[in-house]
Amino acid sequence: MHSIKSVLRDAADSLALISGSALLDAEILLCQALNQSRSHLRAWPDKQLQPEQIKAFKALLAQRRQGTPIAYITGNREFWSRDFQVSPDVLIPRPDTELLIELSLKLIPADEPVKVIDLGTGSGIIAITLAAERPHAHISATDFSLAALRIAQVNAEKHRINNIQFYHSNWFADVPDTQFDLIISNPPYIAEDDVHLQQGDVRFEPQSALSAPEQGLADIRTIAGAARNYLKPGGHLLIEHGYNQQQQAQTLFKDLHYDNVQTYKDLSGQPRVTHGQWN
Helix, strand or coil: CCEHHHHHHHHHHHHCCCCCCHHHHHHHHHHHHHCCCHHHHHHCCCCECCHHHHHHHHHHHHHHHCCCCHHHHHCEEEECCEEEECCCCCCCCCHHHHHHHHHHHHHCCCCCCCEEEEECCCCCHHHHHHHHHCCCCEEEEEECCHHHHHHHHHHHHHCCCCCEEEEECCCCCCCCCCCEEEEEECCCCEECCCHHHHCHHHHHCCHHHCEECCCCCHHHHHHHHHHCCCEEEEEEEEEECCCCCHHHHHHHHHHCCCEEEEEEECCCCCEEEEEEEEC
């Protein structure tokens, strides 16, 4: 007997050792195999599955058992209540980064054509979310990875966003000489020898988007230094960083003569984003 209920139970048992959310993983993969929603699984727990459906599900399950992240298997991930396409060319969107959105929206007026740039946009989640929430803003987004930019452009088209300009650029290197009201970035910030790089989902993510030299601070230092030449007087800089980098980030911002330096905590209470204002 291969009912939805029994198949999910067996799958969750098989994933228990490699996932902290085994049943949820199993449900997402079964939805993918059946092309149905999770509400369908709940409504029809005793529904019998066809052999080809079970075969498709087992193929997805095998990928997950090898450690491949759910988002890369399904090709999508939700962020700020929107669905984004992802691939192994980009980082998997994480809830921590929604803090950058919250802080940015407080700094971007709803009805003014302010200029914003997202450095290292990856799948485009930050730039696209801000463009959707603030349609009067002029958003720029950069990435040095052409593959990542292609994903970001697909996501922008998917969400019918037309107030973003994408640039193939290593940080500011190939960005037109513009003054911005807000510069934001979620750069690589994990130390290169951090053991977490060999664990869980991050093993499958692009290392160039995860880790940086100088104990993870090299790119933060580069961005904060260069941003001074691209910020309007009174403009703001927001950079996401590691939970253990608050002190270094604040010192770096202050040494570069930013004002109103402050660090904000993410949903789990960890210091996650440091802000500075350029006067």
